[in-house]
Amino acid sequence: MKPDIVIIGGGAGGLELATRLGRRLDKRGQANVILVDRSPTHIWKPLLHEVASGAMDSSVDQISYRAVARYRRFRFMLGEFSGLDRQNQTITLNAILDEDGNTVLPERELPYDYLVLALGSITNDFGIPGVKDHCYFLDSPEQAQHFQKTFLNTLMRVNSERATNPEAKARIRIVGGGATGVELAAELVYAAETVHEYGFTRADRGMVKITLLEAGPRLLPALPERISRDTLRELQELGVDVKLNARITQATPEALVDQDGHEMPGDLMVWAAGVQGPELMNELDGLSLQPNRMLKVSATLQSVDDPAIFAMGDCAACPQEQGFVPPRAQSAHQMANHLADNLERQLAGKELRAFQYRDYGSLINLSQYSAVGTLMGGLSKGSLRVEGRIARLVYVSLYRMHQIAVFGVMRGLLMAMTDRLHRVFKPKMKLH
Known part of the structure; x- marks a missing residue:
């Protein structure tokens, strides 16, 4: 019987992991790969500030999980995670209601053999009144x-x-x-x-x-x-x-x-000050958390309490030489690659490898005005400072790399061309 690998959270890391495992394991009949998310569509979180300003129209740029699942050979299940039973290895998903409050799908339980938490993070209000x-x-x-x-x-x-x-x-x-x-x-x-x-x-x-x-x-x-x-x-x-x-x-x-x-x-x-794990991290059946609700994991990205449960991205408190792996998009991308390899090794009975974060630099995009940052951090003794058009080009390429990771090279490049055409014909900002 094929093992069930359940991934909760379709953010940058969770979706990239599902596509890799779908192609490597589900397509070959070695595992059932199931991605669970409370939304039917995905948008790259580092671009939410562009949605907020109107520079990006989320209705155009969002990705359908079901469409990706069909193409990349994994299953998608719509539902909001609400509980974990580690003894029976099941998760609970809340009932899905329509706009009138009618039940579309009842509360459900979903079994897993291996569970991956990719729940992301939320902004930390630090308990400040109001x-x-x-x-x-x-x-x-x-x-x-x-x-x-x-x-x-x-x-x-x-x-x-x-x-x-x-x-x-x-x-x-x-x-x-x-x-x-x-x-x-x-x-x-x-x-x-x-x-x-x-x-x-x-x-x-x-x-x-x-x-x-x-x-x-x-x-x-x-x-x-x-x-x-x-x-x-x-x-x-x-x-x-x-x-x-x-x-x-x-x-x-x-x-x-x-x-x-x-x-x-x-x-x-x-x-927009600080991050913490989402409140549902408190529903993890006793798994150890950091004070900011990030799940404590070992270097293999496994929970320190349960080897059948993994975590990645912003919700994972993964130790490194100094502190923890930072909650950044490149961290989630690297973890998705690493965890895909480790789960494949797990099924083959091989020893899991420790995750090592590599800092490839930092870029800040100041809309159409400028961009500043450094490249190659972690690959050499120093770093290359970039700004202006070069920095903006590299910044945009990060999103293109995410699209390629999800859709593959050819489809990812076609999506980039389509996005470019949209920018020519559609308004510069969302006006409704």
């Missing part, structure tokens, strides 16, 4: 789409107000100076300039007043300091007000409050 209630988060396409609609409505309102008050502005506060906060700030500046071409006659860069707040002494604390300096300079040139050492202690319906009690009123407030 943040959950009054700030936007960008953890999912749905949240990004909700922000985009509100942002567009805000631009419409300000454009109208400028008829009588030329100084009217949309006040946007972004908390968190990591990659998401930095890239979102640049995308929103570009969106404010772009809408002028689509009937917003009084729109320009000055119609948005964007404040980026970082609790630490510099932006992008996980990246090299020179990238931080370059990014700060670029954002300031775009008119973004960057405040460092600004720790938020409270959010109200109208404002953010810092450690000194100063209120910063905002029309839109976005929280």
Whole structure:
């Protein structure tokens, strides 16, 4: 009887792993590969800030799991994970309801021989009062789409107000100076300039007043300091007000409050500070977690408590020489490759290999204005600094590599060509 390999979570790492295992194991009849996700479609999470600004239309760029499953020879099951029974080796999926609350599929149990958790991460509000209630988060396409609609409505309102008050502005506060906060700030500046071409006659860069707040002494604390300096300079040139050492202690319906009690009123407030495991990580039948709800795994990516359970990507606390593997897209990509090999070795009765993360550099994309970063980190003694068009080209290529990993070389290249054509014919930003 073929073993069941169940992967929970169709993010960048989970989907890439399913495609590799489907091609290697399911197609050859060596295992049943099943991918479970609560959404029927996939979008690459590092691009959610573009969905939020309207630069990307998720309805065009999202990928159907069922379509990929048919082509790459694995099974897809729609459902939201809600519980784990390690003794009986089953997971529970919540019932699926339609828009009227009628049951489409009842609660189900799914057996596994090997379970892979690829549940990703969510933004950490650190328990700060009011943040959950009054700030936007960008953890999912749905949240990004909700922000985009509100942002567009805000631009419409300000454009109208400028008829009588030329100084009217949309006040946007972004908390968190990591990659998401930095890239979102640049995308929103570009969106404010772009809408002028689509009937917003009084729109320009000055119609948005964007404040980026970082609790630490510099932006992008996980990246090299020179990238931080370059990014700060670029954002300031775009008119973004960057405040460092600004720790938020409270959010109200109208404002953010810092450690000194100063209120910063905002029309839109976005929280992009820190990551933690999703709340359902607490439903893992006693598996050991880090304080931030990341699953403790060994170097083989197996749970320290249960060798039949693996974890990868943002939800995995995988130790390395200094700290843990960082929660980045390249980490998930590398883990997917490694775990595909290890599961193949597991079925063959061979010893599993330890995962070694390699840092291939860091890139920050500042919309259409610029990009900065380093390449080849971890491959040589130093690193190559890149910026401008070259850096942006490499940044875009990361998404193309993800498409190729999912669809294969030929289909991946065809998708890249299709995306290029879409950018020629469709509006520069989503206008509805």
